[in-house]
Each structure stands twice: as structure tokens, then as C-alpha cells.
Amino acid sequence: MAVSIVIVSHSARLAEGVAELAGQMSMDEVTIAVAGGTDDGSIGTSIDKVTAALQKASNPEGTLVLLDLGSAVMVTEMALEMLDPDERQRILLSSAPLVEGAVLAAVEASAGSTLQEVAEAANNGHEMPKGRWS
């Protein structure tokens, strides 16, 4: 069984788009759950959606959570505090950029790597070159 991925975004469409992109790379061998937007579908983050996505992704190998902006971190941290400690220790929050991190994590997870390895792979997204102009 592979490490799961959870995408937390202020936008439902952004979360689904990132999941779609990462899913293509992992050839659907990795569970990628999304928590995008508020409960009524507007821009924001929902603790209930995050909790549901964490439950959907829950597995013995662990879960890596990737996020977009500030308050997604706070909402996810609150959701984690509500889980029981056994479940919580199988979940890591990634500070990786969302798109690069999700794709790298999906590739790594589909290779059967550990949660730590998947988290490190996602972190490489910080240094992923996009062009020569910077």
C-alpha cells in the first residue's frame, strides 16, 4: 500500500486540478484526497472538508498533506489536533509548493516509498527550476 496525499486549497477547482495532475503521474496507484473551498463552495478552507479528506486518505503507511496559502495551514493544524494521537503521527504537513510538491510526492509514493521519503521528495519542489529568467 502506498502513502496517501491530501491537497488542501482555498479553491475547490484548484484542489481538484492539482489532484488530477498528480494522479496522472502516479497512475492512480496513490490515494489523493482533496479539501478545497468552504462548505458552501466559496473560496476558503473548511475544517470539515479537511477532516473528511484525512479520513479518506487514512492508511497504515501515512499521509502527506500539501497546502496552498496561510489559513489552510491553520485549519489543517486544527483538524490534526482533533484526531487521535495514533492517527496524527501518521500524517505530515509539507511546506512544499503545492503543484510541484504534489507531483513529486505522487511519483515518490507510487514507487512504494515511506512517508519520510515522500515528504523529502515533495520538498525538492522548492528547488525545481521553471526557466532561465530568474
Next chain:
Amino acid sequence: MPVTNKDILHWLQRSTQVLHENNAFLTQLDSAIGDADHGSNMDRGFSAVITKISGMQEADIGTLLKTVGTTLVSTVGGASGPLYGTAFLRAGMATAGKQHLEGAEIVAMFEAAVEGIKARGKAQAGEKTMLDAFIPALEAGKQAQLEQVPVTELLQRMAGSAESGMKATIDLLATKGRASYLGERSIGHQDPGATSSWLILQALADTVAS
């Protein structure tokens, strides 16, 4: 005269009304330096709070405040959800089982709330956030408590200091939250979070005074 659980209920009702009336104003402040949703987020969150606490006339203050916290976390949507949610949850823990609060207990309640906001937002004073209203208010509350002033005056002083702190955010550079993406351009605008914090503290002072 201590603050009773009835006062707390009336405070929450007044806060809901005040935030509803200031929905457009808060959103206008947030559109200048944020994502233009603070007014509607707070209005939505407190509307849900009122529905949730409508049958809680006999509940103790801790139970009331914890209910407010959990409701705000799941209904506000923006960063204010976890921040205000944590503040009210911590305030509820500090007042667990209490039917009324003396000055020292009010100060302890706000101290717990402020610590919660700091921890949740990994924030401190001077970053152009709600803490820039709450921290001066807490300091004023502590000073008022040292001077043993009546609770009504303690709360007035807290609200007054929150208002000064809120106005002082105009000159601050935002280093937390969405406004920090604007860098120097965040200077010259009043922080919406500090503004809603003042409105809520002023609502408490007005509730207990009347």
C-alpha cells in the same frame, strides 16, 4: 458586579448584530489589503453562532464560549475561523463551569484567548493583525485589575485600548496573512482583523455597561 452567563449571551448577540452591521465596512477594509471576505466571513460565522447558542440560556460561560469556538472554526472559512475559533475555545477552557466572572477572571479569559491567537497564527504584536487590538486591550485589562476598578470600567478601558491599537495598525507593515503579500503597500490601511476584534470587545463593554 460580575459578568454573568446572561451577559455573555447578550454580548454574543450584540457582537452578531454589530458584525452584521459592519459586514460591508470590514469587507471594504479587507479588499484594500486582503481577499475582501472578512465582513461576510464574520457575519456568516456569528450568524451560525446565534443559531447554535439559541437554546443555551442555562449553559455555563465555558460551555457557551467553547460552542462559539467550534462553530466559528467550521463556518468562517477564512483565516479568522481558526484564529477566532481558537481564541473562543481557549477562553472557554479558562472559564469552564463558571456562571459569572469577576475582573481577574475576565483578564485570565482574555489572556488565554490571546495566547491561543498567538500560538495558532504564530504571530506577535506589531504585525498588523487582530493581536494589535487584543494585546493592548489585555494590557489595559491587567492594569485596570491592578487598580481594582469596577468591571464595567475595566471593560471600557479594554475596548478603548483595542480601538487605539486598531487605529495604530494603519501605519504598520503587514508581515502575517494575506496582507503580507502586499509588502509596503499594506501601510496606510487599517487592519480588518484588528477592526473586528475591537468591535467584539466594544460590544462586551457596551453589553455590560447597559
